[in-house]
Amino acid sequence: MKAGGQLIQFVKAHACGNDFLIVEALAVEEVEHKATAVRLCARNTGVGADGVEYLKWTGPRSGRIRLFNADGSVAEISGNGTRCVAAWMAREAQAKVNEVFAIETDAGVRSCRVTGIDGNRYEMASDMGVPVVTERQVVLASGAVIHGAVVSMGNPHYVIFVRDDGFSIDGVGWASIGREICFHPDFPEQTNVEVVRTVSQGEIEIRIFERGVGPTTSSGTGTCAASAASIALRGLDSALSVTAPGGAQAVNWRGGSAEMTLTGPAELICIGEAF
């Protein structure tokens, strides 16, 4: 498959409903990728997706990717997007369980190990790097002060803890607060926002407002960021189950400078061609 020419060949995949188009390209850096991503991701007038992962194979089990969000902005990394690409590479390589795919993102190389295969649905364990967690307050336009944490997973996140099982904060809906924080002047590059509810020592539930997209059903780096803040600041277990509207993923992190691991599904939906 190639980007360019008249038809753009793509693979559509999703991880817990967080959906991506994978487009193989000779180079991931080309300027026209941005406009193409916006056009293809449009829900009503395009194919529809949360982002496009441009992929250049660099070996039989390795590749270089670049992610464009649905609004055309470039993101350093996506946990779910990287896993979707790994699932596609695994299919192309006719991989078996335990094979590893090394995928270079703008945030560094991430290894994805196949842990299960069921038709076009793959289970993968991915190395997600070392989270950096810093407590930080944000003052909203209303004057309300939000006590949360900035978390870097290679891309930026802001994590807020709530008790309410509707995920509202002082009576205000999570999506509205997520949007305000995403575009807040304290975050000139914008930020992904996760709203987290602790279910037990080993389980959290999250809602996600993604930079460059809006509310999504799941986020791999968001799952990791929410877990990192819960483990580092709330003393939750180092093995966590994280439930988002689109499904659950598992995180393991011993804290400090240890690498975080994310395990979850990725399903290949279809192959298509767009004008």
Ligand SMILES: N[C@@H](CCC[C@H](N)C(=O)O)C(=O)O
């Ligand atoms: N869905 C993602 C995150 C995608 C990138 C994000 N929108 C950003 O701009 O940083 C994930 O699964 O990690």
